[in-house]
Amino acid sequence: MTIATRLWHTGFVAGVRLQLAIFRRGVDYFLALVTVPLFTIAFLAITRHAGRPDLTSYAVLAPAIVAVVGMAILTSGEVVTDDRAHGRLELALAAPSPFPVIVLGRVVTVTIVSLVAVLEAWLVAWVVFGVTVPVPHVAAFIGTLAITALAMAGTALLMSAVFVAARSARTFQNTISYPLYLLGGAFVPVSLLPGFLQPLCRIVFLSWATDLLRSCLSARAVVNFWPRLGAIAALGLIGFVTGCVVLVYVVNRARATGRVGHE
Amino acid sequence: MPPAVEIAGLTRVYPSAGKGAPPRTALDGVDLVVDSGEVHGLLGPNGAGKTTLCKILATVLLPTAGVARIDGLDVVSRAREVRSRIGIVFGGERGLYTRLTARQNLGYWAALYRVPRRAAIPRIAALLDRVGLADRADQRVETYSRGMKQRLHLARGLVADQRVLILDEPTTGMDPVAAHDFRALVGALRAEGRTVLLTTHDMAEAEAICDRVTMIDGGRLLGTEDPHTIGSWISAFERVDAQPVSAELAAALATLDGVGEIEPIGDGAVRVHTTAEGATHAVLRALVDAGVSTITTGRPSLEEVYLHVVGARGLAV
Numbered sequence: 001m002t003i004a005t006r007l008w009h010t011g012f013v014a015g016v017r018l019q020l021a022i023f024r025r026g027v028d029y030f031l032a033l034v035t036v037p038l039f040t041i042a043f044l045a046i047t048r049h050a051g052r053p054d055l056t057s058y059a060v061l062a063p064a065i066v067a068v069v070g071m072a073i074l075t076s077g078e079v080v081t082d083d084r085a086h087g088r089l090e091l092a093l094a095a096p097s098p099f100p101v102i103v104l105g106r107v108v109t110v111t112i113v114s115l116v117a118v119l120e121a122w123l124v125a126w127v128v129f130g131v132t133v134p135v136p137h138v139a140a141f142i143g144t145l146a147i148t149a150l151a152m153a154g155t156a157l158l159m160s161a162v163f164v165a166a167r168s169a170r171t172f173q174n175t176i177s178y179p180l181y182l183l184g185g186a187f188v189p190v191s192l193l194p195g196f197l198q199p200l201c202r203i204v205f206l207s208w209a210t211d212l213l214r215s216c217l218s219a220r221a222v223v224n225f226w227p228r229l230g231a232i233a234a235l236g237l238i239g240f241v242t243g244c245v246v247l248v249y250v251v252n253r254a255r256a257t258g259r260v261g262h263e
Numbered sequence: 264m265p266p267a268v269e270i271a272g273l274t275r276v277y278p279s280a281g282k283g284a285p286p287r288t289a290l291d292g293v294d295l296v297v298d299s300g301e302v303h304g305l306l307g308p309n310g311a312g313k314t315t316l317c318k319i320l321a322t323v324l325l326p327t328a329g330v331a332r333i334d335g336l337d338v339v340s341r342a343r344e345v346r347s348r349i350g351i352v353f354g355g356e357r358g359l360y361t362r363l364t365a366r367q368n369l370g371y372w373a374a375l376y377r378v379p380r381r382a383a384i385p386r387i388a389a390l391l392d393r394v395g396l397a398d399r400a401d402q403r404v405e406t407y408s409r410g411m412k413q414r415l416h417l418a419r420g421l422v423a424d425q426r427v428l429i430l431d432e433p434t435t436g437m438d439p440v441a442a443h444d445f446r447a448l449v450g451a452l453r454a455e456g457r458t459v460l461l462t463t464h465d466m467a468e469a470e471a472i473c474d475r476v477t478m479i480d481g482g483r484l485l486g487t488e489d490p491h492t493i494g495s496w497i498s499a500f501e502r503v504d505a506q507p508v509s510a511e512l513a514a515a516l517a518t519l520d521g522v523g524e525i526e527p528i529g530d531g532a533v534r535v536h537t538t539a540e541g542a543t544h545a546v547l548r549a550l551v552d553a554g555v556s557t558i559t560t561g562r563p564s565l566e567e568v569y570l571h572v573v574g575a576r577g578l579a580v
Binding site for chain 1: 275343349361367419
């Protein structure tokens with residue numbers, strides 16, 4: 001059995017294909033990309049006004065990261081709440097494919113597609129401000145983006161578990177973003193945050209990802225690339241495994257309490 | 264060979280819904296056997312426990328006590344294997360990705376049921392043709408009528424060629440023509456040797472398509488009947504509304520064989536409740552002979568039949 005066949009049988013490919021089909025039918029999931037030009041213009045205007053051209057890459061990277069995280073959080077919430085509201089969650093749970101893998105397929109698709117935000121931010125910087133942000137370590141940058149997207153998908157799976165368990169998941173969905181941006185160093189590098197916050201940041205995969213991406217945008221050599229990339233992957237994997245365990249638990253609990261469907 | 268569906272002592276109690284509210288018993292020690300190749304109806308009013316039973320068989324709800332097996336496989340301990348063997352069709356319009364096309368919907372569900380892509384493509388085309396949606400296969404589901412969505416649901420339930428189908432109120436909201444076509448489809452499934460467990464609150468539907476019909480109410484099975492018996496109940500417990508009916512005429516009607524209660528319903532009108540097949544005919548003749556011109560007949564509700572039949576038997580079915 002080939003890897004593709006195995007993935008098909010687990011429901012992962014079904015999740016990917018479903019999400020791609022949904023993308024083609026509506027723009028809802030792409031709303032986070034609308035904010036990218038706005039954030040990019042705002043951040044670049046600030047760095048320009050402050051006379052800090054050295055922070056240009058930071059100002060361009062931040063909106064892209066915000067969009068990637070935002071789309072992942074949106075999807076992890078919508079996949080469950082929307083399916084529950086429309087009577088599809090029960091049918092998915094009644095199918096032989098494991099539910100966490102179906103969700104993972106959908107979230108991975110979203111996070112990979114969300115990487116278009118990086119191109120968008122770079123394009124806006126060039127079109128609006130005439131700024132070209134060089135990427136001296138292209139391969140490392142692309143590799144870090146790819147691992148970041150996968151780690152984000154793993155973490156989003158954990159969030160999906162919360163959405164299965166919680167009926168008022170929208171509140172969680174709306175409030176989790178900014179703590180994640182802060183602790184993940186999306187707006188401000190972790191090293192500039194108050195000291196007591198920094199250890200907390202280090203258990204968030206995004207903090208490693210944003211630091212490494214900024215390093216890849218610097219002309220200097222990227223120090224400890226592989227260990228740092230490994231940290232992103234490991235924390236993403238922990239999120240994925242924890243998400244699987246929690247999702248299986250809450251689904252089984254919902255089966256026991258009879259709260260799978262929408263009431 | 265084990266029965267397609269085997270249920271013993273199945274009980275489901277939902278936890279209290281709030282402060283002071285007692286736990287709700289949706290199923291209370293249900294025993295049921297559905298043989299392979301049988302179309303078995305589960306007939307009961309809303310809230311009888313039909314959907315709870317379907318959800319337990321579909322593995323999305325755990326029983327509080329008792330056992331349920333599909334093809335001899337326990338729905339709790341061997342849920343994964345059970346899921347591959349059953350097709351689920353819940354009633355209503357929900358359960359579909361309405362922005363996607365019928366073909367895309369079926370493609371997704373085929374993948375979840377691990378149908379190889381190469382086999383899925385022709386099977387989906389054949390299913391869409393079978394349920395009469397081939398011409399609309401590539402249009403968004405949100406443009407479909409309710410009947411079309413329900414037919415798509417049935418196709419979804421068959422996408423992995425499942426031999427056991429659980430149809431929960433599949434004709435809810437369908438117009439009569441669509442419901443008729445749907446029943447024809449169920450008949451074709453029976454001809455293929457598939458097992459169908461179908462829930463309904465429509466006695467005529469149960470009579471038309473089932474091999475056996477089990478009545479359920481309040482989470483308890485009241486008994487299993489031949490569908491012809493259901494048909495005889497429908498014709499026996501008809502009601503005739505007539506106006507104007509004098510007191511003398513009402514008294515005369517009450518003496519006819521098979522006439523139960525004569526119920527005044529205002530403005531000189533009465534409702535005649537029959538209790539035996541053929542009684543309606545005699546009542547209509549008497550009314551027409553007396554010159555009554557405003558006459559309507561109606562079928563009994565399920566609750567009325569329960570009141571007559573189950574009440575008479577004291578639940579000792």
